[in-house]
Amino acid sequence: xxxxxxxxxxxxxxxxxxxxxxxxxxxxxxxxxxxxxxxxxxxxxxxxxxxxxxxxxxxxxxxxxxxxxxxxxxxxxxxxxxxxxxxxxxxxxxxxxxxxxxxxxxxxxxxxxxxxxxxxxxxxxxxxxxxxxxxxxxxxxxxxxxxxxxxxxxxxxxxxxxxxxxxxxxxxxxxxxxxxxxxxxxxxxxxxxxxxxxxxxxxxxxxxxxxxxxxxxxxxxxxxxxxxxxxxxxxxxxxxxxxxxxxxxxxxxxxxxxxxxxxxxxxxxxxxxxxxxxxxxxxxxxxxxxxxxxxxxxxxxxxxxxxxxxxxxxxxxxxxxxxxxxxxxxxxxxxxxxxxxxxxxxxxxxxxxxxxxxxxxxxxxxxxxxxxxxxxxxxxxxxxxxxxxxxxxxxxxxxxxxxxxxxxxxxxxxxxxxxxxxxxxxxxxxxxxxxxxxxxxxxxxxxxxxxxxxxxxxxxxxxxxxxxxxxxxxxxxxxxxxxxxxxxxxxxxxxxxxxxxxxxxxxxxxxxxxxxxxxxxxxxxxxxxxxxxxxxxxxxxxxxxxxxxxxxxxxxxxxxxxxxxxxxxxxxxxxxxxxxxxxxxxxxxx
Numbered sequence: 001x002x003x004x005x006x007x008x009x010x011x012x013x014x015x016x017x018x019x020x021x022x023x024x025x026x027x028x029x030x031x032x033x034x035x036x037x038x039x040x041x042x043x044x045x046x047x048x049x050x051x052x053x054x055x056x057x058x059x060x061x062x063x064x065x066x067x068x069x070x071x072x073x074x075x076x077x078x079x080x081x082x083x084x085x086x087x088x089x090x091x092x093x094x095x096x097x098x099x100x101x102x103x104x105x106x107x108x109x110x111x112x113x114x115x116x117x118x119x120x121x122x123x124x125x126x127x128x129x130x131x132x133x134x135x136x137x138x139x140x141x142x143x144x145x146x147x148x149x150x151x152x153x154x155x156x157x158x159x160x161x162x163x164x165x166x167x168x169x170x171x172x173x174x175x176x177x178x179x180x181x182x183x184x185x186x187x188x189x190x191x192x193x194x195x196x197x198x199x200x201x202x203x204x205x206x207x208x209x210x211x212x213x214x215x216x217x218x219x220x221x222x223x224x225x226x227x228x229x230x231x232x233x234x235x236x237x238x239x240x241x242x243x244x245x246x247x248x249x250x251x252x253x254x255x256x257x258x259x260x261x262x263x264x265x266x267x268x269x270x271x272x273x274x275x276x277x278x279x280x281x282x283x284x285x286x287x288x289x290x291x292x293x294x295x296x297x298x299x300x301x302x303x304x305x306x307x308x309x310x311x312x313x314x315x316x317x318x319x320x321x322x323x324x325x326x327x328x329x330x331x332x333x334x335x336x337x338x339x340x341x342x343x344x345x346x347x348x349x350x351x352x353x354x355x356x357x358x359x360x361x362x363x364x365x366x367x368x369x370x371x372x373x374x375x376x377x378x379x380x381x382x383x384x385x386x387x388x389x390x391x392x393x394x395x396x397x398x399x400x401x402x403x404x405x406x407x408x409x410x411x412x413x414x415x416x417x418x419x420x421x422x423x424x425x426x427x428x429x430x431x432x433x434x435x436x437x438x439x440x441x442x443x444x445x446x447x448x449x450x451x452x453x454x455x456x457x458x459x460x461x462x463x464x465x466x467x468x469x470x471x472x473x474x475x476x477x478x479x480x481x482x483x484x485x486x487x488x489x490x491x492x493x494x495x496x497x498x499x500x501x502x503x504x505x506x507x508x509x510x511x512x513x514x515x516x517x518x519x520x521x522x523x524x525x526x527x528x529x530x531x532x533x534x535x536x537x538x539x540x541x542x543x544x545x546x547x548x549x550x551x552x553x554x555x556x557x558x559x560x561x562x563x564x565x566x567x568x569x570x571x572x573x574x575x576x577x578x579x580x581x582x583x584x585x586x587x588x589x590x
Contacts, residue, residue: 014112016328019321023148026108027101037097041156042164044090047083049164052298054080056291098152106145109327113137116330122402123361124335131214136330139209140323147320154313158306165299173288176296179278190267194260198315201253202322208249210326212242257315268304275300337401342421348428348509349413350378350540352399356408359394368394370563371408378509381541383551383571385585386560392544395560396512399542400431429510430503432535436495438487443472444479446487447501454505465534466501467527493528500531511536513543516550525550548586557582 015022029037054076061073113136117125169176219226219239226235279293288296353375360367369391376382384392397403398410401422410417412425438446447468448454454462463469471494475481487495496516503511513536516528529550536543545551548571557574559567559582567580574582 014328014331016325016332019324022324023105023144027105027148028108029101037094038156038160040090040094040097042160043083044087044094045157045160046164047080047087048302049161049168050076050080050083052295052302053168055298056289056295059291059294095153098149102145102148102152105148106141109141109144110137113141113327113330116333119336120330120333121335121337122397124333129214129217131217132210133330134217135210135213136326139213140206140326143323144320144327147317147323150313150316154309158310158313161302161306165303168299169296172292172295176288179275179296179300190260190264194256194263194314195318197256198253198260198318199322201249201256202315202319203325205246205249205253206319206322206326208242208246212239212246215239215242260315264308268308272301272304337422339421339423342419343415344421344424345412345428346424348425350376350509351411351413352376352510352540352542353411353414354395354398354408355411357398357405357410358407359398359403360406367406367563369398369405372563372565374558374565374568376540376542378540379538380556381536381543381554383543383545383554383557384560385545385548385551385557385582386566389562390560391563392560393514394563396514396542396544399512400429401425427506428508429512430506430508431512432496432499432503432514432516432532434515436487436499438483438490438495438498440482440485442477442480442482443468443475443498446483446498447505449502451505459505462501462504466497466504466531468497468501470527471497493525496528497531500528500535504535509539511539511541511543513541513545515544515546548582548589559585 014026054073057073057076061070117133117137166177216239219235223235226232276297279288279297282288283290283293354372357369357372358367359369372391372395384395386392394403398405398417401417404418412420439449447462448459463472472478472481481489483490483495483498487498490498499516513532516532525547532550533553541554543551543554551557552571554571557567557569557571558565559574559580561581567574567582574580575586577583
């Protein structure tokens with residue numbers, strides 16, 4: 001795929017079972033570019049490989065053990081100095097290129113995660129804690145970028161240095177490679193002994209961090225509740241238990257990493273001593289010169305250092321691979337809202353029909369909706385009432401398309417929901433939830449969220465219709481007043497009126513209202529109710545309400561109990577029937 005093409009994350013194959021191949025693919029680095037970067041790296045790293053050769057030449061010249069000439073030695077020194085001068089620009093260029101690749105990888109992973117989170121089903125988000133998902137987007141992606149950067153610098157340095165050492169040895173004394181070969185079983189042995197344990201500890205540490213992030217997120221959300229009930233200490237203890245788990249798993253991970261690193265260091269020191277004695281033995285027999293003893297010791301030392309770097313990089317690589325698998329839990333999750341390839345909606349009349357709709361949250365549960373049948377005509381306002389657990393909110397979620405019927409069908413303008421790209425359907429609806437969802441920003445930004453091109457004159461009309469101007473004009477900064485996280489600086493009624501204004505901005509054909517006044521005082525309820533009446537005028541409306549006084553003007557009222565419709569009629573018709581469930585609810589609220 002050309003790097004100039006706009007990046008669409010889900011076109012890329014993500015396989016957490018093949019993390020290195022996946023990361024390479026996601027860097028979008030062509031083979032030609034990789035070869036060029038490797039060439040630049042070899043040039044900038046070559047002074048480190050040339051120094052042992054120059055040193056060996058100088059020692060042999062001083063000892064007179066070989067035919068090294070002053071001219072030849074001078075040429076070698078001049079070449080080494082030239083390579084040293086080139087190190088600075090080539091190193092800077094390589095690091096800038098590597099940074100471009102790894103930062104692009106970081107951005108693409110985050111973009112892919114954000115896109116996938118928007119496409120995963122609402123049931124998925126209902127079951128996975130937001131703190132764990134935040135950890136994947138923030139910590140895991142950062143860990144992957146760090147590992148990619150380290151491999152591009154330390155890993156490539158180690159591998160290229162090992163290759164250079166082999167080439168130099170082959171050119172000088174090929175049989176010395178047999179001595180170097182003792183390194184291979186040691187490296188493989190150490191990796192085999194520690195590999196599974198390091199992976200397990202990294203996985204446990206990552207899961208502990210995700211749980212801690214989730215607990216901290218929940219604790220912050222629950223601070224008003226814990227403070228109000230005087231249970232701050234219990235809330236703190238709950239989080240502290242997760243902090244202790246992170247501490248314990250982190251300590252275990254650090255210990256196994258330390259044992260691995262110290263074991264590799266000690267093993268290589270023994271190997272270095274063995275190499276020294278072997279070099280002396282060969283020199284005493286005249287097989288190699290004194291300069292070559294120094295050369296092969298220096299080469300062996302560099303080889304040992306690079307094996308050590310590779311082994312020390314392994315725990316970090318293991319952590320990065322665990323992060324790749326963690327990200328894969330989202331990017332490879334099949335629980336998507338399936339819209340791909342379905343027909344889009346260009347316009348909406350507002351007819352909604354439920355045909356034998358049954359829904360279960362899990363196969364073992366009783367049905368939340370049980371063979372529901374009724375229709376809403378375009379422009380009609382239908383109120384759904386009933387006791388808690390009756391299926392009202394589930395009905396709303398099916399109407400929005402957040403959930404799909406277990407059996408039966410929901411028809412939207414005569415078309416089965418399953419044949420429609422629900423994203424296009426939602427462009428023509430607006431939802432006003434029981435608790436308004438606001439972000440940290442200004443009042444204007446919250447109202448115009450996703451609809452920033454609204455004409456100013458129309459915007460003013462919306463503010464009036466939603467009764468927002470009633471309180472905005474009293475604020476020192478007016479529409480530029482910041483609402484605080486979750487709208488904390490506004491009252492419940494003010495937040496609901498912002499939600500209604502946000503719905504009006506979209507000029508929807510269908511309105512879904514989920515108990516919009518249940519938590520408001522009488523004065524706020526009156527202002528919100530006035531705004532709702534303006535909002536629903538001429539639009540198909542489905543409203544769930546506990547306060548029956550708020551649905552007095554609905555065209556029809558549907559009463560639900562245990563997932564079934566038990567009554568249906570106008571407000572006055574149901575209220576007039578002495579034996580109706582609606583009448584009993586109304587009398588209880590009188």
